[in-house]
Amino acid sequence: DAKTTQPTSMDCAEGRAANLPCNHSTISGNEYVYWYRQIHSQGPQYIIHGLKNNETNEMASLIITEDRKSSTLILPHATLRDTAVYYCILRRRETSGSRLTFGEGTQLTVNP
């Protein structure tokens, strides 16, 4: 699976939007962009995924650039409970949903 690059850490004020970038310049045509997060000392939690269209669910929005070389996860109204490590992961369609290659992720800290 292609590699992703994320900032090591980010801060966000409570109630504001958190925009987490991810670069994946070597992404293949059959690779999806997935986002998971891990709150301290817990197992990871699925957030959202997409192929080339922008996606939105109850947790977040995913914006993928037209060339698919980067994406942004948006938490529209961050709360203190959103403080976590956020992982941007690429997964090929034929790969099992649970077989994931985690990078270092972005530590998001939401401040009061």
Add this chain to the structure above:
Amino acid sequence: GAVVSQHPSRVICKSGTSVKIECRSLDFQATTMFWYRQFPKKSLMLMATSNEGSKATYEQGVEKDKFLINHASLTLSTLTVTSAHPEDSSFYICSASLQPRNTEAFFGQGTRLTVV
């Protein structure tokens, strides 16, 4: 969403002993489960793929005789750390999907192993 449960959540054992960690899919059947390990301030690293009714597949560098995996039913996979040493102290996490090719992975809450 589907629920994956691990037990125990924390365990402390003495060097040289073995520890078994259970991973259960509570409301779905999982023919395949995955085991990850996470050291402090590090990312998750895939250890092995647990296959129901057959041998587990281990990632390069993971000792199969040290980390025994059994997947005897469609809802239970176990990881046994044999002859544990302090360097085996880590956070162990399992995951499963509703179907082999399904989009979303569900993770257990993790097991914190401390070997003293």
